[in-house]
Amino acid sequence: xxxxxxxxxxxxxxxxxxxxxxxxxxxxxxxxxxxxxxxxxxxxxxxxxxxxxxxxxxxxxxxxxxxxxxxxxxxxxxxxxxxxxxxxxxxxxxxxxxxxxxxxxxxxxxxxxxxxxxxxxxxxxxxxxxxxxxxxxxxxxxxx
Amino acid sequence: xxxxxxxxxxxxxxxxxxxxxxxxxxxxxxxxxxxxxxxxxxxxxxxxxxxxxxxxxxxxxxxxxxxxxxxxxxxxxxxxxxxxxxxxxxxxxxxxxxxxxxxxxxxxxxxxxxxxxxxxxxxxxxxxxxxxxxxxxxxxxxxxxxxxxxxxxxxxxxxxxxxxxxxxxxxxxxxxxxxxxxxxxxxxxxxxxxxxxxxxxxxxxxxxxxxxxxxxxxxxxxxxxxxxxxxxxxxxxxxxxxxxxxxxxxxxxxxxxxxxxxxxxxxxxxxxxxxxxxxxxxxxxxxxxxxxxxxxxxxxxxxxxxxxxxxxxxxxxxxxxxxxxxxxxxxxxxxxxxxxxxxxxxxxxxxxxxxxxxxxxxxxxxxxxxxxxxxxxxxxxxxxxxxxxxxxxxxxxxxxxxxxxxxxxxxxxx
Numbered sequence: 007x008x009x010x011x012x013x014x015x016x017x018x019x020x021x022x023x024x025x026x027x028x029x030x031x032x033x034x035x036x037x038x039x040x041x042x043x044x045x046x047x048x049x050x051x052x053x054x055x056x057x058x059x060x061x062x063x064x065x066x067x068x069x070x071x072x073x074x075x076x077x078x079x080x081x082x083x084x085x086x087x088x089x090x091x092x093x094x095x096x097x098x099x100x101x102x103x104x105x106x107x108x109x110x111x112x113x114x115x116x117x118x119x120x121x122x123x124x125x126x127x128x129x130x131x132x133x134x135x136x137x138x139x140x141x142x143x144x145x146x147x148x149x150x
Numbered sequence: 151x152x153x154x155x156x157x158x159x160x161x162x163x164x165x166x167x168x169x170x171x172x173x174x175x176x177x178x179x180x181x182x183x184x185x186x187x188x189x190x191x192x193x194x195x196x197x198x199x200x201x202x203x204x205x206x207x208x209x210x211x212x213x214x215x216x217x218x219x220x221x222x223x224x225x226x227x228x229x230x231x232x233x234x235x236x237x238x239x240x241x242x243x244x245x246x247x248x249x250x251x252x253x254x255x256x257x258x259x260x261x262x263x264x265x266x267x268x269x270x271x272x273x274x275x276x277x278x279x280x281x282x283x284x285x286x287x288x289x290x291x292x293x294x295x296x297x298x299x300x301x302x303x304x305x306x307x308x309x310x311x312x313x314x315x316x317x318x319x320x321x322x323x324x325x326x327x328x329x330x331x332x333x334x335x336x337x338x339x340x341x342x343x344x345x346x347x348x349x350x351x352x353x354x355x356x357x358x359x360x361x362x363x364x365x366x367x368x369x370x371x372x373x374x375x376x377x378x379x380x381x382x383x384x385x386x387x388x389x390x391x392x393x394x395x396x397x398x399x400x401x402x403x404x405x406x407x408x409x410x411x412x413x414x415x416x417x418x419x420x421x422x423x424x425x426x427x428x429x430x431x432x433x434x435x436x437x438x439x440x441x442x443x444x445x446x447x448x449x450x451x452x453x454x455x456x457x458x459x460x461x462x463x464x465x466x467x468x469x470x471x472x473x474x475x476x477x478x479x480x481x482x483x484x485x486x487x488x489x490x491x492x493x494x495x496x497x498x499x500x501x502x503x504x505x506x507x508x509x510x511x512x513x514x515x516x517x518x519x520x521x522x523x524x525x526x527x528x529x530x531x532x533x534x535x536x537x538x539x540x541x542x543x544x545x546x547x548x549x550x551x552x553x554x555x556x557x558x559x560x561x562x563x564x
């Protein structure tokens with residue numbers, strides 16, 4: 007009986023380890039915005055409020071246009087480090103908004119280059135990229 | 151139903167015409183749909199129980215009468231104004247029968263982040279999950295805990311036709327508050343779960359024919375605490391309605407089939423909720439209470455000793471863990487008491503009924519497999535103790551106290 011319990015427990019631990027997978031290494035992520043955005047810095051709480059739909063305007067009244075990446079390490083690092091959430095929960099939040107009619111989801115990009123292009127050309131836009139990704143035309147917002 | 155059609159038509163015309171105006175303004179005359187977002191879902195489930203037909207008529211033999219379909223259209227007209235609607239159909243045994251209904255349809259004017267206005271048919275924010283209870287993709291389990299999200303009361307508090315205000319109030323270091331207040335009326339299906347509930351309360355002496363809802367109020371407050379991932383909330387619904395019902399048998403001088411009107415004032419539902427998300431773990435606890443007080447017409451006074459006032463309660467604790475992109479495991483333990491004054495079923499026994507009709511305790515284990523971004527497959531088992539929400543007419547040979555329910559579901563979302 008004891009041996010069976012130990013074997014079952016070992017199988018459980020092995021299965022858990024396999025399913026849990028390896029931890030994701032976080033890249034350094036910078037928050038970027040369109041040049042029209044007056045602010046030079048934002049708090050982490052503000053970034054979270056923007057991406058969770060509870061803040062839709064900058065302090066000067068300009069509408070915030072939210073952009074995000076579809077997936078990838080930069081996206082995972084941003085969501086985990088700055089939003090304190092997971093990509094899965096962020097996606098679920100916006101699926102809820104879509105199916106209850108309570109919000110318009112962020113614009114989603116497959117590549118960081120496309121996201122930078124959108125930010126540079128859209129008033130009030132905010133997004134994020136890896137620090138190594140060229141982001142000319144967009145301003146970097148310091149996160150306090 | 152007529153009112154729903156008016157709301158749907160108005161919103162649909164608004165979406166298409168304003169979408170057209172917006173498209174023209176952007177120089178893209180040819181394709182109105184470019185400015186209209188379209189999303190939807192379709193799911194097919196299977197239910198089988200070893201004893202007791204539950205939710206659907208013939209789960210003891212296994213049934214596929216368990217599906218949902220929804221499609222929505224929405225457009226952001228201006229930075230402040232958004233229009234949208236969702237059509238929805240479901241089949242759950244006798245409920246729904248895949249008839250398409252207007253799920254929600256409203257204009258949303260977000261004047262400020264702390265104050266917005268919604269007009270039309272709006273989902274009611276009861277508990278943590280009522281607004282999106284039909285969206286399978288948003289949870290690990292197939293069935294929400296029935297102690298708090300009873301399908302038998304779904305049509306009473308799924309949506310309100312009226313107006314609502316809402317907002318988010320930042321509280322600096324104390325986190326954030328989100329509120330919603332709604333006022334309006336609702337459609338209660340005369341063949342839906344609420345009708346069955348009223349008939350069950352009257353021990354089958356009446357058959358509900360129609361509901362007339364006069365006023366409904368909803369309030370919801372959620373505190374997103376400074377502890378990241380922790381939210382605590384409370385919600386309250388009150389609904390006044392009348393039920394026209396026919397006597398199913400002659401009682402004293404009242405012949406069978408006589409149409410009588412029963413008043414239900416202040417049907418009250420409240421829920422207290424807490425949810426904590428940390429990493430890939432999500433835990434939630436909720437408590438809900440439903441107070442219903444139905445006044446029988448004077449003509450029945452002294453004829454029938456039917457008690458039509460009841461307070462039921464339910465609560466549950468749940469946990470879900472996401473192991474990988476494609477696999478989640480969840481469990482909950484849910485307890486429901488049909489009458490808080492008779493939790494052990496003594497009163498029912500005195501009426502010659504089994505005591506286990508007083509409660510339903512449900513231990514559920516769920517697995518969810520995300521096949522890709524669109525397809526989800528789930529398997530779920532429920533170890534049940536009690537029969538409080540097991541329908542009597544569907545189990546004519548007495549329901550069993552201890553039983554098991556198996557559920558499977560495949561969902562496509564886009």
